[in-house]
Amino acid sequence: MASPTDTVQLNEADIAFLLNLLRDASGPMTTAELVEALKNRKAK
């Protein structure tokens, strides 16, 4: 788990998750929406 102070690195699984997220979206997504989706991914 990335700590709050670390420099965040996106790995290939994260990139794939984000790409799927964008493909499934009905329109453009904001950065805040992507951030929220990444933070809530574990819970889902």
Place this chain on the structure above:
Amino acid sequence: MSTNSSEIVLAFNGAKKLQTAASKAFDVMRLRGAFMSENSAIRVSLDDLAAFIEVTPAVLSEAAAANPEIFAIETTDAGTFLVTTREGRTPTPNVADANHTFQARLMTPEPKPAPRPRPVREVVRANQGWATYIGETFGGDDLDEDFGFAEPVVEVEQTVIAEPEPVVEAPVVEVAPEVEEEPTPVEAVIETPVVEEIIVEEVAAEPVVEEVQPTVENVRPEIPVFEEVVRQPTPTRSLGEPTDFSDTDADAIADALESQFSHHAHVAFFGGRWMTTDRAHRLSRGNIRDIRQYIEEQEQPLTDEMLVEDVLRVRPSNPEYANTVFGLNYWLGRERDFEFVGTRDQRFWSVTDLPALGTTLKKPNDIGSDYRFLTDGVDPESVAHRSITSVDHTISFYEWNLGLLPYDEEMQKLFPAPMLPDQRSAVFTFEIPQSYTTYLVELRYPTPTRGGFILGLDDLYFDSLVPGAIISISATENDGHYKVEYLAASEQSGRLLEVDDKRPRYHFRPTTYACAVDDTWLLSEDRFPNLAGAKPLTDRERRKLATVLEMTFERVGIPDGDSGYLASFEDLLAAINIERPVSTELLRNELELHSDITGDDANGYTYAAG
């Protein structure tokens, strides 16, 4: 066609009774076909005709049968008909012979030429490791015919056998030398030790036999066998475990997204919005040309939403509206001739050769040089943009004359940072509720050598304000839209300083204004009578602040009787801002540094000229 109706005498065969019936029948039929051509078929029902000439159908049939060169009998679904012609001959089908017409000769293609002999193709034997798939992609016969290849003169039938393991180093095909000398059909058995092993081990039911056809001169050379290639299975690529960002700072994730994800080949990123590139609405070259023309016609930057609605004709009610707006921003951002001059919430686009907003009295670069002092000691990275909601500002003469606002530290906190890394300017809308007008203004962001400023307020200043007026600029939720208000006051009149454009001189003109002013910045004739008729400084003189300060002393100072001038700090500040923008701190610093100037704020400053 002939219609000669002359009498024809025919001799009928058969018994007398049949001859009479035939003769009557012919006369009746000839009358029926009186207006027909000589060789057209005259067709009459056998029964009707027999009844008409008062014989039985059988007699009439016999009469017709006895004269086959004159009559013919046709039997159809409609009944039996007796057929003849006016010439008294059995009708023959009148079909034009089209077997050898000129048209047919032109239109009928030449018969397919005999196929060229097919060259003997070398059978390529691949290592088994390469033989992953042999499909029917190319149909052999059809393809050969299309390209004019026919069956080979010499066809060597060969049973291709999968290469065995281990590697076969000996030639697979061997033909005995005497075969070349033997023109008679030869059946050769290829004997290769390794192949024989294969036959035994893998395809024992099908021995390897080469049948060599009569002509065997073109015996193919030895075919080398490839080294065995051991193919490793492709490892399944693992994407790894997804990172848990649940406790990670959102800003850090956002930074990571923009730095690591925005450059992905399949990702379109613009202005904090994301899409996949294949879903972002694409612009054709025609769209881009129309957008450019539309901006040029309007002579001002336009927002993405205006362009989508007016040029691309996509309405906000259209489900594709959001994608189209995003696509326009994303693809215009990749066009060289377009310049993004908007903000995150209000995305303006301009074209390269569009006239600049604002004053034409001075070049933007010169104005930026005048404001260079704003960048001194200010770290652009440390400014918290959009951290305050309003700024009050008193307009100097320099700003009023050119329609400007300085992009000082306070303004930087009010306005957003450039949205794009290389963005040089941004267009904002300034709404003036008191006059129900909205102006487009342009913010020129500071560079290392030039200060930032906002231009485009000429009309507002000239119509409603005077130097010294206090305005308040308030932010709205839209980071590209601001409200500007000024303090209204009862109408006042005075002779205020202006620049005569026709004759570059300062002069005082009677002016009526209805806004509250800071009197220390008001340049009236009562206050500075010596400015009347003064010439503006040249660019060379203006460049040096000390020179401008000395000239200001001479213009507004009171002679001290010893070739010096005495002036208050407020007068110096207001007057020096006629020629170039000078802040309070800058002026105070220059007063301290100047060797010929002495004094302080309380007692005024003295400039010992000459």
